[in-house]
Amino acid sequence: MSAPDPVATTRHGRVRGSREAGVLAFRGIRYGADTRHTRFDRPRPPVAWADVVPATQYGPAAPQTRAEERISEDCLFLNLWTPALDGGRRPVMVYLHGGAHAHGSGSDPLYDGGNLVRRGDVVVVTLNHRLAGFGYGYFAGVGGPPESGNVGNLDICLALRWVQNNIAAFGGDPGRVMIFGQSGGGAKVVTLIAMEEARPLFSTAATMSGQHVTAIGPMNARRRAAAWMAAAGVSSFDTFRHMPMEQLVEAMGATDPIEGKGSISFASTLDHRVLKRHPFHPDAPAEASGVPLIIGNTHDETGYWLAPILKARDTDWHNLEARVAQQIVKDVDPAWLVAQYRALYPQRSPGQLLLAISTAARSWPGHLIQAEARARQQGPTWMYQLDFPAPESDGILGAFHTLDIGLVFANTHLASARTGNTPDAARLADAMADAFIRLARTGDPNGGNLPHWPRFTLDDRATMIFDRQIRVENDPRGAERRLLAPIPYIKPGG
Structure with a gap:
């Protein structure tokens, strides 16, 4: 029964x-x-x-x-x-x-x-x-x-x-x-x-x-709210507030007034x-x-958005600078940046450099700023980087944005995890899930079979690398970090 x-x-x-x-x-x-x-x-x-x-x-x-x-x-x-x-x-x-x-x-x-x-x-x-x-x-x-x-x-x-x-x-x-x-x-x-x-x-x-x-x-947030009202065809907030949900949803698809592209961008104000x-x-x-705080990122964040370009395999030395200019948020000369990356990684293809540059000058800086700010306070902070590449298209997308979700939830058996339902993915999921569970239980992710995970400090910049071989590296991609550090990160549309 x-x-x-x-x-x-x-x-x-x-x-x-x-x-x-x-x-x-x-x-x-x-x-x-x-x-x-x-x-x-x-x-x-x-x-x-x-x-x-x-x-x-x-x-x-x-x-x-x-x-x-x-x-x-x-x-x-x-x-x-x-x-x-x-x-x-x-x-x-x-x-x-x-x-x-x-x-x-x-x-x-x-x-x-x-x-x-x-x-x-x-x-x-x-x-x-x-x-x-x-x-x-x-x-x-x-x-x-x-x-x-x-x-x-x-x-x-x-x-x-x-x-x-x-x-x-x-x-x-x-x-x-x-x-x-x-x-x-x-x-x-x-x-x-x-x-x-x-x-x-x-x-x-x-x-x-x-x-x-x-x-x-708040000023940009007001501009976006005004753009939403205008897209809905009203100027009175009281009228707008009582409009049918469906009309408001449709109006949210209007072009963002700050960035001039995409739909209206709303976030915490x-x-x-x-x-x-x-x-x-x-x-x-x-x-x-x-x-206690874990700060994590993936090695190739922008592979998520660049997938059609990377899968087309048509990035070359002639169009690389233009494509870099479209993807980065740090205000830096793309020609200079490409030249610096070619010197750093002379064996990489144009497509591989596009992935590396766009990640470092778009999706990586915020994580570094967070970790460095916490380190100055000596707050209990652990940083990780997911290097485990997604298997699709022979790994050309790298370890892209979202790939750590299925690992942390130990749900790599699902196709939507995009990790592949393999023993390697399952072992990595075991390690990542257990580290998050330990943080919840004790306030420290260390333990089990995980290598010792030092707190992040400005001197060592210890980072847990989650890959087929799990390991700690001090200041991973340090040359890229030092190259881009003098150029401020400004969130688009903030």
Whole structure:
């Protein structure tokens, strides 16, 4: 006879989950009320319910362009995996999904927490929150709520308060909560570290390719909100606020007024209320210096975006400079940069140099700034670099942006992980997943079969290299770092 479905009691009501290969899974637990009624404003807790509510299906994603799943303003739901409802005090790992503050959800199969639970005796949580203009459109000064530029982050805070209040019922320890995220999710992690309201709600953190150093400034944020309203064809905020969701989503696809390309870019806003400082400028937040933090990046971040170009294999010495100019964000002469890289790596092809240069002058600098700022505070910080190349197209894309997600979740068996379902990938996943679990459990990723992982300091710049051979290197790619260090990194469109 099979065991009954698990039922847990939250402060708002009971929820019924399911059993999946020895793990209890709860999907679509409501942690906040329908945001349609608080559009652009601080979220509210849910209304309590009397019946046992099924928690077996993911909730809808937040409104977004190019949606790949059902979207709704009623999107404040979280998902949870746990070994047992036994009153245990297990570490809690809360994952914030990527998608540049504009896309995605916590429902991607790649984020399934079952394998982390099985190998680490932890509780894993993923969540949905408001995105893009709905979560980060800044309408202060035009009749909108003063906190509107960060309500997506306030949603996350509400979810973390839910964890504090309810996780014990799911076998978790509210005193050991780790937040981690990749790309835009990593950027949200470092932003929460800088937010007074968020800091008491977690104890450890990890940012994976979350290179944000600064938030969007309030003047540019207002320009973007105005552009969104104009694209929707209205000038009155009150009218705009009550327009149908579908029309607002369509209007978000207008060209960004700051960068002059792409759709309107929304992200955390320096509003001097919810977010009173930039995450890592002019320094790391002193109040969070004691929070144990992993800072990670991939060796070939831009392979994710350059895939069509790299797979075409048509980069040559004639078009390399022009392609470099299109990809970098540091303001440096592409001809000079190409010449310097040709001297550094004389055996590399033009395509390989495009990948190296674009990563170093676009996606790598933010991680270095974060690690260096933390080192100046002597905060407990560990840095990693993923060198393990994706197998597709004979490895031409390298270790690209997003490749560490499936490894950290130990979900390399999924095709969407893009690591290949191989023994090498599984061994690397074991090491990375266990290191993150140890950070959640003890505040230190060291242990197990992992080589000793020293804290990052300015003298040694110790970095764990996750590859087929896991090792520590001091100042990896140091020549590239020194070459580009004198040229400031300025986040586009900030």
